[in-house]
Amino acid sequence: MDKILHLTLFREFFDKILSGEKVEEYRDKKEYWEKRLFENRSPKEYDYIIFKNGYSKDAPEMKVEWKGLREDNERYTILLGKVVETKNVEHSAGKDVHFLEIEDKLFNSEKRKREEDEKDLC
Numbered sequence: 772m773d774k775i776l777h778l779t780l781f782r783e784f785f786d787k788i789l790s791g792e793k794v795e796e797y798r799d800k801k802e803y804w805e806k807r808l809f810e811n812r813s814p815k816e817y818d819y820i821i822f823k824n825g826y827s828k829d830a831p832e833m834k835v836e837w838k839g840l841r842e843d844n845e846r847y848t849i850l851l852g853k854v855v856e857t858k859n860v861e862h863s864a865g866k867d868v869h870f871l872e873i874e875d876k877l878f879n880s881e882k883r884k885r886e887e888d889e890k891d892l893c
Contacts, residue, residue, distance in 0.1 A: 773818040776807070776837065776849075785824040789833055789854060796820075796849040800842070808847055814840045820849065833857045 778796070780788070787793035798804040808815055817837040824831040836852025 774816065775834075776815075776817045776820045777823070778820055779823050779826065782824050785822060785831065785833070788822060788835065788851060789857070789860065791854075794851050796851060798847045798849070800844075800846055804847055808840060808849075819855070820851070829859050831858070831860045833860065 780796075784793060784796070788796070798808070820835045820837055822833050822835060833854050834856040835854050838850035838852045840850065841848040
């Protein structure tokens with residue numbers, strides 16, 4: 772059975788994770804987050820994170836791979852992998868999105884091409 776961390780996000784950050792622009796999620800170092808992210812002073816291991824945009828039954832949500840946890844003096848950094856599933860999410864073109872792998876590959880290959888082109892100009 773998969774170990775899942777459930778988190779709620781504002782729309783801005785939800786969309787950035789969904790698009791692949793945001794690959795880390797931050798939480799302040801507070802007792803509340805320590806209890807959810809650690810057990811006996813060791814980081815808990817999760818398989819996935821379910822991000823939800825809101826609290827309603829039909830709020831947009833996505834399932835994202837858990838890639839680990841880092842901490843510094845002020846905050847915890849949750850490392851995010853691929854978006855593997857979505858529910859109740861509308862793509863900007865108005866179509867329902869369930870799996871983003873094809874668009875993700877296209878977006879990332881175009882982004883790499885632009886970055887390579889920019890390097891060649893320097």
